[in-house]
Amino acid sequence: MSFFKILSFSYFILDIFYFSLSFTSINAAKFVLVNNCSYTVWAAAVPGVSKKLEPKETLSFTQDSSSKVKGRIWARTNCAFNGTGNGKCESGDCNGLLDCVSTSEPEAPVTLAEYRLGADEKKDIFYISLVNGFNVPMEFSATGGTSSDCTKRLKCTGDINGRCPTELRDPGGCNHPCTVFETDQFCCLGKTCGATEYSKFFKNLCYNANTYATENVTSECPTGTDYKVVFCPQEPLISTETTFRIINKCPHPVWAASIPGGGRQLDESETWNLNVKSGTIAGRIWGRTNCLFDGDGRGKCETGDCGGLLECEGYGSPPNTLAEFSINQYNSLDFIDMSIIGGFNVPMEFSSDSGDCSRVIQCTADIIGQCPNELQVPGGCNGPCPVFKTQEHCCTSGKCGPTNYSQFFKERCPDVYSYPMDDATSIFTCPAGTNYKVVFCP
Structure with a gap:
């Protein structure tokens, strides 16, 4: 075999060798x-x-x-x-x-x-x-x-x-x-x-x-x-504040409300970035509809009204779809849920917005259009507790189960609290330090 043929054969072997290395690496x-x-x-x-x-x-x-x-x-x-x-x-x-x-x-x-x-x-x-x-x-x-x-x-x-x-x-x-x-x-x-x-x-x-x-x-x-x-991964320092991005995607204004936080009007596509302190217990966010306020921030909303104030200082009146949260609690966890125990007024999504958590809770069904007659009110669909005020629906003694009304809500929004003892399928956790997003009409 000539020198050039030997050289060509050697290059051929090298090509195979490098191809093999490349294939192995890939x-x-x-x-x-x-x-x-x-x-x-x-x-x-x-x-x-x-x-x-x-x-x-x-x-x-x-x-x-x-x-x-x-x-x-x-x-x-x-x-x-x-x-x-x-x-x-x-x-x-x-x-x-x-x-x-x-x-x-x-x-x-x-x-x-x-x-x-x-x-x-x-x-x-x-x-x-x-x-x-x-x-x-x-x-x-x-x-x-x-x-x-x-x-x-x-x-x-x-x-x-x-x-x-x-x-x-x-x-x-x-x-x-x-x-x-x-x-x-x-x-x-x-x-x-x-x-x-x-x-x-x-x-x-x-x-x-x-x-x-x-x-x-x-x-x-x-x-x-x-x-x-x-x-034993090193845990990151937990922020002293959690950010909630509250977004209105409805084709009409929604007056966002939060305890803690207050409230403000959100026109279509507007966002409110709300910071909540770590350690907050029993916070909630909701949307109010058909509101009218004067220059001093006083007035009235058809649903979700909080004492006639634009800047809420207390919980809203039913019916109102609720995003509920407790931040940085047991074992450095946030506890989040969505509730329609008090009724439904605005379709909503409550989801994690950062970190390692991927929770998404939604309630977007046509509850108002399918609402039982006895629960219908202007602007929404009431929960049975605000309407009937009985132990069966309100769990005033701490013991109750699902009812025909709660099942109506649960069938349409499976991940949402439909009666007060509905814990097993309705409360979720994320690591403390997670940020969140609340969307009206997602």
Whole structure:
């Protein structure tokens, strides 16, 4: 073979080599594990690598993102291994091995980051699972990469270990009820289970994690995204104020009202940016209709009137669709809901507007047009309590259930409070520091 033919063949081999490197790079997902805890953890990744991580240490590995890899990542605590890599961990133990293998099942309690690369039409699916309990706070985030700009983030940082129910407590963390009770109700052995009081405990502290076996809370990114798992992520400083963007998209004026905050007229497409102090309890925002005020801010509204004042100092009169909130309360959470217990006057959306939360509550059905005759009033549809003033509808003794009237509202606005004890399906949480948006006529 001539020199030139040898040279050409060499270039051909090099081209294949560089193409192979390029292909591998494009289809490789990089994972970075960070120990931000004040103590040592023994990171485990299956498939991947396992390693002891001192505080602030990191561990990196790659996975072929085109091969539909299923994996999980977790932290083990209080481990002791001998020179051959055999030993035991208090939580997250994988068959007594330092280097976890593909058949290893982490021993509960353990917080899990789970993923499926290239799972569906060139998409990755990733999520945090508390189905095996909780041992270490965790953040699981997409960090973009050479093939994607996806930057979604999941967090589970609530004080689950400190608030763990007595019957679920374990030296290594907080067990899942399946591990403790081993019943179909908690383990979903028949694959037909749902939320329980225990799963709701986990959910309230880690709202975007899976808390029982058939729950399916996941995030997606394009295949080729890189990821980061942080143990004990540092919590950002919570702002001393929360901003509510109040927007009127109705084809007519709405007189927005807020306690705390006051009120103002919003013409079509106008916005009111309202700042509310962190720690505020029992705030509410609503819209008033068909108002007339004089130069001193005194007058009257057909619905939602608050003592004849433009700048409200007290709650409004029904009927009025309400966005309700308590800011930075239990475990650094905001509690938000929408209520039509006192009736409905304006279609509304109440949603998170920043941060890691993605809550959207809506009530946009034609309630006024379909309102029962006995609840009809000018400008709206009254709740049954303001009309009948009975225990059945007002829950004055603290005990009541749904009625035909509350079911009328609930069928049209499923995520909204329809009677005073309608907590199970109508109250939502976001991390403190989230900002919000209230839209009239979304």
